[in-house]
Amino acid sequence: MARTADPAGTGHPAPRPAPARLTVIGGGFAGLTAAISAAEAGADVTLYEAHRTLGGRARTADAPYRTNEGPHALYSRGPHWAWLAQRGLTGPLAPLPLREGARLRFFHGGALRRTPPLGILRLRTRRDAPVDQDFHTWAAGQAGERTARAAAHYAGVTTFHHDPGSLSAAFVQERLRRTTTLVPEARYIRGGWSELTARMAGHARGLGVRIETGARVGTLPESGPVIVATQLESARALLKDDGLTWSSARTALIDVAVRTGRGDAFLVSGLDFPGWVERFTTQDPGLAPRGEQLLQGQVGIGPGEQRADGIRRAERLLDAGFPGWRARTTWRRDSLATGRTGAVDLPGTTWRDRPAIDRGHGVYLAGDQVAAPGVLCEVSFSSAIEAVSLALASAPAIRNTAGPRRT
Numbered sequence: 302m303a304r305t306a307d308p309a310g311t312g313h314p315a316p317r318p319a320p321a322r323l324t325v326i327g328g329g330f331a332g333l334t335a336a337i338s339a340a341e342a343g344a345d346v347t348l349y350e351a352h353r354t355l356g357g358r359a360r361t362a363d364a365p366y367r368t369n370e371g372p373h374a375l376y377s378r379g380p381h382w383a384w385l386a387q388r389g390l391t392g393p394l395a396p397l398p399l400r401e402g403a404r405l406r407f408f409h410g411g412a413l414r415r416t417p418p419l420g421i422l423r424l425r426t427r428r429d430a431p432v433d434q435d436f437h438t439w440a441a442g443q444a445g446e447r448t449a450r451a452a453a454h455y456a457g458v459t460t461f462h463h464d465p466g467s468l469s470a471a472f473v474q475e476r477l478r479r480t481t482t483l484v485p486e487a488r489y490i491r492g493g494w495s496e497l498t499a500r501m502a503g504h505a506r507g508l509g510v511r512i513e514t515g516a517r518v519g520t521l522p523e524s525g526p527v528i529v530a531t532q533l534e535s536a537r538a539l540l541k542d543d544g545l546t547w548s549s550a551r552t553a554l555i556d557v558a559v560r561t562g563r564g565d566a567f568l569v570s571g572l573d574f575p576g577w578v579e580r581f582t583t584q585d586p587g588l589a590p591r592g593e594q595l596l597q598g599q600v601g602i603g604p605g606e607q608r609a610d611g612i613r614r615a616e617r618l619l620d621a622g623f624p625g626w627r628a629r630t631t632w633r634r635d636s637l638a639t640g641r642t643g644a645v646d647l648p649g650t651t652w653r654d655r656p657a658i659d660r661g662h663g664v665y666l667a668g669d670q671v672a673a674p675g676v677l678c679e680v681s682f683s684s685a686i687e688a689v690s691l692a693l694a695s696a697p698a699i700r701n702t703a704g705p706r707r708t
Contacts, residue, residue, distance in 0.1 A: 329357020457575025
């Protein structure tokens with residue numbers, strides 16, 4: 302055991318407490334955030350990931366078509382942005398070319414429009430959206446039925462839900478406000494989100510974090526705080542806690558590579574139904590082979606619908622925004638995401654009502670469906686930081702230092 306100075310003059314230096322051991326289960330964005338934060342505070346951290354690769358839902362497919370598991374972007378006004386930038390983890394970004402802003406289109410009334418209903422922009426400025434009323438009812442009272450429906454469908458880009466209008470008005474309006482700013486918040490990681498994951502993993506290892514992949518954890522370790530940073534369904538099974546549930550969404554995902562064509566939109570947002578298709582190679586051409594464009598989109602589907610129902614709606618957006626895309630297709634992939642799209646709050650609930658981070662007995666949750674504020678991956682980040690803070694408080698041997706520790 303290491304020795305410290307002898308302030309009492311006893312002639313016997315006091316033993317220095319060994320760093321507390323902290324276990325992180327899950328190697329996605331939340332798990333890596335937790336591991337880095339804990340290691341910077343002096344903890345002895347081991348991270349276990351069940352898959353052979355890190356990243357969770359932030360994985361990117363290998364070339365030639367570097368698709369993420371659904372659309373991904375970082376929002377620059379979120380709490381995670383400064384944290385990542387401070388540590389040099391954002392890396393090269395793929396900024397949206399300003400000239401492409403003219404190719405943002407809205408599918409409304411069965412046709413492409415250059416602008417959305419002006420009432421949507423007015424709704425975003427309101428600060429009194431109630432928690433206990435659904436968004437559609439509240440918005441209709443503010444801006445009329447037609448605008449309310451279009452605004453609810455537009456919110457599908459940050460909720461992935463088949464009926465955002467049925468969710469809490471406060472929940473949806475916050476997301477509407479974040480996605481309709483004059484200066485767009487979205488920032489794209491060049492090369493896909495696996496690049497961010499790799500940088501975070503490298504930084505964690507540099508801080509001394511032990512990372513074990515292909516290591517599925519079936520029981521909790523007997524000593525030291527544990528942060529469970531997995532999907533809520535996996536956490537429920539691991540902790541044997543049936544109370545770990547929260548509403549999420551089902552969404553059909555579509556990835557299409559097409560030969561480059563003139564007149565293709567950059568982005569098509571569905572206002573007749575919730576859905577979104579984006580040309581990701583606009584800002585990052587390296588995601589597809591030369592002469593091809595990579596399109597990615599999502600459409601929320603209801604409990605009684607099949608993946609094919611969502612894909613048909615996505616194809617309507619493709620037909621409108623990317624003329625002749627079927628004849629130009631060089632590669633395609635369809636998939637379904639269930640319960641992997643983050644938390645959605647029903648009327649009468651807020652993020653505070655979701656499963657608590659502190660589960661007692663030194664176990665803490667992190668992820669995008671737990672009790673933390675934010676939009677999309679911001680929830681994972683905020684919950685990871687809070688979980689580490691609580692774990693450190695329960696382990697006095699750790700000296701919580703401010704800011705990144707230099708290596």
